[in-house]
Amino acid sequence: MDENEMDDDENEELFDEEDIVRVIPLYDSINDSSEVSNVACGVSETKDEDMELAEDDIKDGNENFPNAIMEADNIISACRDEAFVVACFEDRWLAIGGKDDQAVLYSLQNLELVLRIDEHRDSVICAQFNVKGQLLATGDMSGLIVVSSTTDLRRCFSIDDCEELSWIQWHSSADILLAGGKNGVWMWLITTDTVRQTKVYICDSPATSVDAKLLSDGKQLLSCYEDGSVRLWSLKDEKSISIMTRAGSATCLDIHCSSPVAIIGDLMARCYFVNTETAKTLRIFTVVEGASQVAVECVKFCPGKEPWFVVGTNSGRLAVYDFSTSILRHILKDDTDPVVTCRWYVADSNEMYIISAGYSGMVEMWDSxxxxxxxxxQSQSIAAESSHLLSMDLSVKESTLYTSYSSGQLCKFSMSYQLYRSTTLGMALRSTLDEFVEDGTITPSLAQTVLTTFDKCINRALSQRVKNKVNFKADKLKAYRFCDNVWTFVMENVEFRDVTQPVDGVVDRVKIVACDAKN
Structure with missing residues (x-):
């Protein structure tokens, strides 16, 4: 009997129906009978006064978003056919791969194409940069992986071990590349010129590894398989432990950044919450009741201290759970637009947002x-072509979204200035412009031009250069002027509050002068 079989036998004995503490449907926001403590989950309880009952939190799918970007800053033709994957490294590099059996590398400084990778045999579905951004791995459906150097802008070598590739991932602290597919999980120790060492982690069953993540210790890898099995691999000795979920399938997974827990999605609209130390299934979350054909497309843990995760389905539902209490926090969307991917976004101000990309091309953001x-x-010009969104990534440093489409196009959207339209200054400017439009003083197109100019000139100053963070409140602008790249705002009856305490009284008249941070 081999080691893997022994692991299976041992875990079959450990597993019992009692291991699953509770199956939780989406609308069950009461947790009186849950037997899983916060200690068992490895998380601490966090009180949230802002949280409302789930029943009061379901969003109307037609609810208007207060801010909108209806066209991209840049649109380029990146692939000759469908563009399946886009990946960023900080504000330096962007890789995109598609159905034309190629991957391309762009410099994010000017969106200039700097390297074309054309050795692939099939559609490129994976792209990822190593931790330092010096190496790029791209993988196609046949299993061929090409490693390229961003330092020398050249293709280094290819790896042809994995069959029918599903995913690739670089190690978090070393130049070690991992990948999964039909013939197991593979690991390669990489240099800029060759592969120094190879290992393969194979289950007894022939199921395909559909997704995997490294644990925070960097020594173990959690992989989920097409047949629903979940295995925790030791990278050093190639031994594994089976985590019994009784799932009939698996689609995706995520690992918590600091606690020994993971979440696995399946093809039956369920998420399995497991403990990676005890190899136990703690809870099962039913995301959509009675939906046997609804797949979980993405699941992501909150990167902060809050015990939350977000899950998106191909039926168009995006929901946020508190896994320490099993409470449904929010249904952010529940429409017919399938969720392609979702992610958390932590801004410079430490405010946390959730971003979801839909198949229709709509990207939406909520306060988490x-x-x-x-x-x-959304790009209106792309939408007019009936092109579908296939991938999304975010350059966090620049607050810039990149999306790829079935048309092979790549879009760049700058978000930071739009967020500042929600500040007092931005809202006051919008309110004033709205009044001018209503009484016929200016045209709607001129108002939009003023807002766009405000956006592009002031957002960097507000986000990066303001040293004293002070909040203020005023109804609207008394006057504003833009000349020689300098904004002047005049406001009346302004209430101020700094970061620690309110400032007594109301200031009769305030003049604010701001300029582009680059000048």
Whole structure:
């Protein structure tokens, strides 16, 4: 009997129906009978005064977002056919791969194409940069992986071990590449010129590894398989432990950044919450009741201290759970637009948002705590072509979204200035412009031009250069002027509050002068 069989036998004995503490449907927001403590989950309880009952939190699919970007800053033709994957490294590099059996590398400084990778045999579905951004791995459906150097802008070598590739991932602290597919999980120790060492982690069953993530210790890998099995692999000795979920399938997974827990999605609209230390299934979340054909497309843990995760389905539902209490926090969307991917976004101000990309091309953003909609992003010209969104990534440093489409096009959307339209200054400017439009003083197109100019000139100053963070409140602008790249705003009856305490009284008249941060 081999080691894997022994692991299976041992875990079959450990598993019992009692291991699953509770199956939780989406609308069950009461947790009186849950037997899983916060200690068992490895998380601490966090009180959230802003959280409302789930029943009061379901969003109307037609609810308007207060901010909208209806066209991209840049649109380029990146692939000759469908563009399946886009990946960023900080504000330096962007890789995109598609159905034309190629991957291309762009410099994010000017969106200039700097390298074309054309050795692939099939559609490129994976792209990822190593931790330092010096190496790029791209993988196609046949299993061929090409490693390229961003330092020398050249293709280094190819790896042809994996069959029918599903995913690739670089190690978090070393130049070690991992990948999964039909013939197991593979690991390669990489240099800029060759592969120094190879290992393969194979289950007894022939099921395909559909997704995997490294644990925070960097020594173990959790992989989920097409047949629903879940295995925790030791990278050093190639031994594994089976985590019994009784799932009939698996689609995706995520690992918590600091606690020994993971979440696995399946093809039956369920998420399995497991403990990676005890190899136990703690809870099962039913995301959509009675939906046997609804797949979980993405599941992501909150990167902060809050015990939350977000899950998106191909039926168009996006929901946020508190896994320490099993409470449904928010249904952010529940429409007919399938969720392609979702992610958390932590801004410079430490405010946390959730971003979802839909198959229709709509990208939406919500405040993660309140669940309120903030921003909707879509390229009208791409939408007019009936092109579908296939991938999304975010350059966090620049607050810039990149999306790829079935038309092979790539879009760039700058988000930071749109977020500042929700500040007092931005809202006051919008309110004033709205009044001018209503009484016929200016045209709607001129108002939009003023807002766009405000956006592009002031957002960097507000986000990066303001040293004293002070909040203020005023109804609207008394006057504004833009000349020689300098904005002047005049406001009346302004209430101020700094970061620690309110400032007594109301200031009769305030003049604010701001300029582009680059000048």
């Amino acid at each position: 705590r309140s669940g309120l909609p903030l921003l909707v992003v």
